[in-house]
Amino acid sequence: MGRTPCCEKNGLKKGPWTPEEDQKLVDYIHKHGYGNWRTLPKNAGLQRCGKSCRLRWTNYLRPDIKRGRFSFEEEETIIHLHSILGNKWSAIASRLPGRTDNEIKNYWNTHIRKRLLRMGIDPVTHNPRLDLLDLSSLYGSISHMQHPLHHLNPELLKLAASLFSQNSLVNNDNLSSQQNHFITDDVSLPYPQPQFLESNNNVVDSSSYPSNLHHDELMSSSSSGDYYLQANNNVGIASTSSPYYYVSDQLPPSYYYHYHNNYYSPDANLVDPPMSETSTFHSNNSSNLVSVSTPSSSPKPLNSYVNGNNSSTEDERESYVSSNNNTVLRFEIPHMLDVNAFV
């Protein structure tokens, strides 16, 4: 232990770099290259610590640094890589030429993360935040009925199925496009088909939606390509990479999809979510325990994002994303979430 600090605290400048300091650092590195950051500032005539010089060089002065706002492709890559690598900013930066880890980290924290939260997506797990919806009354309504699904309004069933299928995967060629169902003990109902929409809202593809959603088959489903599919209707599914949902055997099988090449675009404006970070709810029948839990990942109150003012740049970004000719998966959530209106 007892490692000495990288610099003496006394006499060394902190704070923003002046153009003169930048020039000194650049000149020195052009002449001698960079190497020993501890001795570099002294040799370069800078009243800075080596760490500060290194950060200034790697994050700002390096000649190959790309300036300006992130392109849609870069942003897509960041989200993609973050879903795989997590907060490995340097690893992400290595895949984005000209971008630094610090820049990506800042951009993530100030733009992408907030937008994902507004979209109802957990920025850590990249899964929809089901905790934003209070489903207790919905499931309570289902579970206390003797033949629950027979008596429900189709709109309510559609909503329930929609909520369960929010984690749908996309573009899996190995899955056929048969009618999708969720299975209960006594009734089989079609899953609502998520729609692929172009920017003009034309439906362009729905054939790649996962099929064979019978839970017995899902139990044995395997990963395919980039997509990871797991399903289980037992209580207590454990996963190291995603939130998990577990339900009783009288409710739709739980499942989630870990996806890599696409991301969700639920219309978060359709709901006014509760501000709880995690919600757990129980049906009236204790044997039908239903728990939907999304790990907390937001140090800031969610309403600071959901209800907060959007900056103009953020609005621009939103319009940029929506106007880009990229296909996104869009989930339609009914406006009316009052269960009593359906039963």
Next chain:
DNA sequence: AAGCCCCGCAACCGCACGTAG
């Protein structure tokens, strides 16, 4: 116009970890 507030971003801090001598 002035003051306040919010936000984005550059920069810093502290710590952990890998590596070479």
Next chain:
DNA sequence: GCTACGTGCGGTTGCGGGGCT
């Protein structure tokens, strides 16, 4: 094994700009 050093990361700070009142 110890130490120095470089590097990476999460968290945080503080400045400056812009918007609002």
